[in-house]
Amino acid sequence: MSPASRGPSRRLLLAGALAAVSAAVTGCSSDSEAASSGGSKRLRIGYFAFPSGDLIVKNRKLLEKALPDHKISWIKFDSGASVNQAFLGKSLDIAALGSSPFARGVSGSSPIPYKVAWILDVAGENEALVARKKTGITDVAGLRGKKIATPFASTSHYSLLAALESAGLKPSDVQLIDLQPQPILAAWQRGDIDAAYVWLPTLDELRATGTQLTSSKEIGAAGKPTLDLAVVSDELIARDPAAIDAWRKAEAEALRLLKSDPDGSVKAVAAELGISAEDAAAQLKQGVFLTPEQVVSADWLGTEGSPGKLLTYVSDTAAFLAEQKQIDAAPSQDAVRKAFYSKGLSDVLQ
Incomplete structure (x- = not known):
C-alpha cells in the first residue's frame, strides 16, 4: 500500500501541521508567555472561519462581556491537524476541533493533553464530496483511479474514507x-484534481x-457521523475552570440565538466571514445545530459521570481510523471517556 493511501503516521501529521500553525503560534506567543508565567486571566481560543455558534460568540463579544477581567485572543486555524499541533505546543486554551482529529489526538501512548467540553455542531450538508463536472463522475464508485483532495486528519478526510469504503473502494484505489x-x-x-471532500465556504465554490x-x-x-467539537486544555481545567464555565454559557447562548434571532445570527456570521447575508444564511442552513439541552443530553455529550453517545461516536471513529491504517491503534473506550470534561456542564441550562 502506498504511503498516500495508507495515510501518514501521527508524527508526520503533526510535523506537517507545524508550518501551517507557526504563524498562529508566533502571533500568540506573548499570550503563551503570560499564561505560563502566572497570567491566569488570559484565554487563547482557536476557531475556524466556518459558520457556527463560535462566530456569534466572537462577533458579539459574548465571552469578553462574561469575562471582562480576561484578555481574550481569537486565533484562526485552517484544520484540526494544526489545532492539534498548537495544543502540543501549549499555544491554545480552548479550540474548535473536528471529531476525527480529536479521535486522533487522544490515541497513542501520549495523548494530547486536552478534553472535549462542548459540541459546536453536527456535520450536515456543510461538508461534502464534489467531483468536477468535466470529469463526468456522478457517483463515488466512479472515483476509481482519480485524484481526490482533502485536508488530511480532518473530519472531511474521515468522511471521505467512509464514503470510499461504502462504495467498495480502498484508499489505494x-x-x-x-x-x-x-x-x-x-x-x-x-x-x-478530479474531486475534493471539504467544508464551507470553499465547498460552495466547488459546487x-x-x-x-x-x-x-x-x-x-x-452510521459514521462527524461533529465539530470544542476542546479545552488540561492546563486550563486546572488553572481556570470558572473561565470554562463562562465560555460554555456563551456558546450555549450562541446556540439559542441561532434559533431565536436568526437574522442577527446571519448578520454576525456574515461579518466574520466577509460574505453577504444571503450567503451566510444559506451556509448556516446546511449545518445541524443542537440546542444546549440536546448538547448535554444522553444522545450527545451527556453530563458528568454519565457520558452520552458522543463517547461511542468518538470510539467508533478511532476504530475506523485504525482499521484504515490512519492511526496505529484505537484508544480504549475508557481512554476516550477520560478525554471528556463534563464537570459543571449541566449548569449551562440554568
Missing part, C-alpha cells in the same frame, strides 16, 4: 492528496462547477 481548503480551490480551478456525490449528512445517517 484512488490518489489521495493532502490540501487545505484554499489550495483545494486553486487546484480545482487549475484542473489538477458551482461540480457534482456533489455525497455529504457528511448522508454518511452520518449511515
Whole structure:
C-alpha cells in the first residue's frame, strides 16, 4: 500500500501541521508567555472561519462581556491537524476541533493533553464530496483511479474514507492528496484534481462547477457521523475552570440565538466571514445545530459521570481510523471517556 493511501503516521501529521500553525503560534506567543508565567486571566481560543455558534460568540463579544477581567485572543486555524499541533505546543486554551482529529489526538501512548467540553455542531450538508463536472463522475464508485483532495486528519478526510469504503473502494484505489481548503480551490480551478471532500465556504465554490456525490449528512445517517467539537486544555481545567464555565454559557447562548434571532445570527456570521447575508444564511442552513439541552443530553455529550453517545461516536471513529491504517491503534473506550470534561456542564441550562 502506498504511503498516500495508507495515510501518514501521527508524527508526520503533526510535523506537517507545524508550518501551517507557526504563524498562529508566533502571533500568540506573548499570550503563551503570560499564561505560563502566572497570567491566569488570559484565554487563547482557536476557531475556524466556518459558520457556527463560535462566530456569534466572537462577533458579539459574548465571552469578553462574561469575562471582562480576561484578555481574550481569537486565533484562526485552517484544520484540526494544526489545532492539534498548537495544543502540543501549549499555544491554545480552548479550540474548535473536528471529531476525527480529536479521535486522533487522544490515541497513542501520549495523548494530547486536552478534553472535549462542548459540541459546536453536527456535520450536515456543510461538508461534502464534489467531483468536477468535466470529469463526468456522478457517483463515488466512479472515483476509481482519480485524484481526490482533502485536508488530511480532518473530519472531511474521515468522511471521505467512509464514503470510499461504502462504495467498495480502498484508499489505494484512488490518489489521495493532502490540501487545505484554499489550495483545494486553486487546484480545482487549475484542473489538477478530479474531486475534493471539504467544508464551507470553499465547498460552495466547488459546487458551482461540480457534482456533489455525497455529504457528511448522508454518511452520518449511515452510521459514521462527524461533529465539530470544542476542546479545552488540561492546563486550563486546572488553572481556570470558572473561565470554562463562562465560555460554555456563551456558546450555549450562541446556540439559542441561532434559533431565536436568526437574522442577527446571519448578520454576525456574515461579518466574520466577509460574505453577504444571503450567503451566510444559506451556509448556516446546511449545518445541524443542537440546542444546549440536546448538547448535554444522553444522545450527545451527556453530563458528568454519565457520558452520552458522543463517547461511542468518538470510539467508533478511532476504530475506523485504525482499521484504515490512519492511526496505529484505537484508544480504549475508557481512554476516550477520560478525554471528556463534563464537570459543571449541566449548569449551562440554568
